[in-house]
Amino acid sequence: MADHYGxxxxxRDASFDEIKKAYRKLAREYHPDVNPDPLTAEKFKEISTAYEVLSDPDKRQRYDLGGDPFSSGGGFGGQNFGFGDIMDAFFGGGGSRGPRPRMREGQDALIRVELDLAEACFGTERELSVETAVVCEKCQGNGCADGAKPRVCEICKGRGETQ
Incomplete structure (x- = not known):
């Protein structure tokens, strides 16, 4: 499987905006209309595929879990079975790979924790310290500065949250 991040x-923890910016930069350089080299056209296809996967939250999640980002998945019985199916079974998918409802839209948190085999098999308890985003006090989470016309807030840069 191709390394779409590479x-x-x-x-791997790049935001959507970082992914989009990187894609646009590479697309300008490798677009077949700009560079007629046949090898460049193949590179452009790789770049476009990587962007397609990483810009779609569902495809990105399937890719990150080791599954095929272009399959809708079929559970444990078919040839599309992969590591993502195992993770879904343990952590709330039950073999189904459909979209899960979220309480609130936002970027998923990725926290890496090292476990030894016994902890992974039999479970353990750990205390984690995690920085969370809080609502921006200046714009109250709407991403715009004060005033009638929408403008990007200088504090949170339009995200509606600060850390």
Whole structure:
């Protein structure tokens, strides 16, 4: 499976905006209309595929879990079975790979925790310290500065949250 993060030159925890910026930069450089080299056209296809996967939250999640980002998944019985199916079974998917409802839209948190085999098999308890986003006090979470005309808030840069 291709390394979509490496193709776009972004980290695994890159935001949508970082992914989009990297894609646009590479697309300008490798677009077949700009560069007629046949090898460039193939590179552009790789870049476009990487962007398609990483810009779609569902495809990105399937890719990150080791599954095929372009399959809708079929549970445990078919040839599309992968590591993502196992993770779904343990952590709330039950073999189904459909979209899960979210309480609130936002970026998913990715927290890496090292476990030894016994902890992974039999469970353990750990105390984690996690920084969470809080509602921006200036714009109250709407992403715009005060005033009648929508403008990007200088504090949170339009995200509606600060850390």
């Amino acid at each position: 193709i776009l030159g972004v980290d």
